[in-house]
Amino acid sequence: MVNYQLLPPLSPDEYDSLKADISERGVLVPIEVDEEGNILDGHHRVQICLELGIESWPRLVRTGLSEEEKRQHARKLNLARRHLNQEQRRDLIDAQLTETSELSDRQIAAGLGVSHHTVSSRRKELEAGGQIAHVSETRLDTLGRAQPARKPMKTVFVPDTDNEKGVLDSAKEIRAGRIELSRVARVGRISEISAGNSDLSTAQRYPVIYADPPWRYENPPMGDTNRSIENQYPTMALDEICALDVKVLATDDAILYMWATAPKLAECLEVVRAWDFEYRTCFAWIKDKIGMGYYARNQHELLLVCKRGNIPAPPASARVSSVVHAPRTEHSKKPDEFYEIIEASYPELPKIELFSRAKREGWAAWGNQAEVD
Numbered sequence: 001m002v003n004y005q006l007l008p009p010l011s012p013d014e015y016d017s018l019k020a021d022i023s024e025r026g027v028l029v030p031i032e033v034d035e036e037g038n039i040l041d042g043h044h045r046v047q048i049c050l051e052l053g054i055e056s057w058p059r060l061v062r063t064g065l066s067e068e069e070k071r072q073h074a075r076k077l078n079l080a081r082r083h084l085n086q087e088q089r090r091d092l093i094d095a096q097l098t099e100t101s102e103l104s105d106r107q108i109a110a111g112l113g114v115s116h117h118t119v120s121s122r123r124k125e126l127e128a129g130g131q132i133a134h135v136s137e138t139r140l141d142t143l144g145r146a147q148p149a150r151k152p153m154k155t156v157f158v159p160d161t162d163n164e165k166g167v168l169d170s171a172k173e174i175r176a177g178r179i180e181l182s183r184v185a186r187v188g189r190i191s192e193i194s195a196g197n198s199d200l201s202t203a204q205r206y207p208v209i210y211a212d213p214p215w216r217y218e219n220p221p222m223g224d225t226n227r228s229i230e231n232q233y234p235t236m237a238l239d240e241i242c243a244l245d246v247k248v249l250a251t252d253d254a255i256l257y258m259w260a261t262a263p264k265l266a267e268c269l270e271v272v273r274a275w276d277f278e279y280r281t282c283f284a285w286i287k288d289k290i291g292m293g294y295y296a297r298n299q300h301e302l303l304l305v306c307k308r309g310n311i312p313a314p315p316a317s318a319r320v321s322s323v324v325h326a327p328r329t330e331h332s333k334k335p336d337e338f339y340e341i342i343e344a345s346y347p348e349l350p351k352i353e354l355f356s357r358a359k360r361e362g363w364a365a366w367g368n369q370a371e372v373d
Helices: 012-025 043-052 067-081 086-099 105-112 116-128 164-195 226-230 238-243 262-274 336-345
Strands: 031-033 039-041 059-061 138-140 146-148 206-211 250-260 278-286 300-308 323-325 351-354 364-366
Touching: 012 043, 039 043, 039 067, 067 086, 067 105, 086 105, 086 116, 105 116, 206 336, 238 262, 250 262, 262 278, 262 300, 278 336, 323 336
Parallel strands: 031 059, 206 250, 206 351, 278 323, 351 364
Antiparallel strands: 031 039, 138 146, 250 300, 278 300
16 A cells, blocks of 8 residues: 655644544545555544544545656645644645656646745755756757746647647546545535534534425415414414524535425525525426416425535536426425435535424434424
């Protein structure tokens, strides 16, 4: 097994804090490995799992990376997520310069996610100390003219007619990898924040919230009355739902999935604003049975998707059609497909369901219809 642990171990306090979090909530940020199972990122998490007797954890396999790219990837993840002091950050940059001194400062900076000015400063110091070879700033071209020794990266990726498709495909893969790396780092930070206690009555804040408010209707849907709905579950008025302190239950970076029936769409958007979220898009549940209605016979419900702060979008693999066909079952129960969509979109993050009708494994629940412990 190849060791890609390129940083000193966590301090005892950091290690104990991580162990307590994993013991309570499991591994939230996937362990990254190569095709042979060598750990690129997550050595401490794996060690803690073994100590706790946890036999499985989420994995993300990175394929097609060279040895140099694996080490660079491991360094970039550590620079993005760990709270490194100045000396540790300098050591990571120095190690990358030592391995790939022929690359430009901008190329190394892009690979590590740091400023090219920082890389340039470290290069000069290493060159002065004889730790890496000096790369001439100029060279002579065929006409004897002085030209930069390291050209800007943009000249490297100018495609010609023969390899344009290959270059564009490679560029897309690089961009997708950077987007995923950024997403993993952001999700990791949000997970850490969600575990922190606050001045709330709850011991945890949640970055993923799923809600199906128990609306009270002034003009109940045709075929229903408020009394018949109350026989199923207690309802709430709009101002009561708006007054719920969800804005402090949610982390600063969070996503809200909220169900809205057609007659209550305007009120639902008012609740979204009251809870300090912004509407982004929606899913549509198409039912197998047509209902009643004053203007149209309803056969769908909307699941609004709203966000606050800088919550990352779901990975590309989790983005499914916005239209879901599923049968209607018992009163007010929503299809399990939507739980699965949310879980696939944010597998690493803690989730809570408000106005919960039943318990679901891996979720916190709040509501008078769920049998919670």
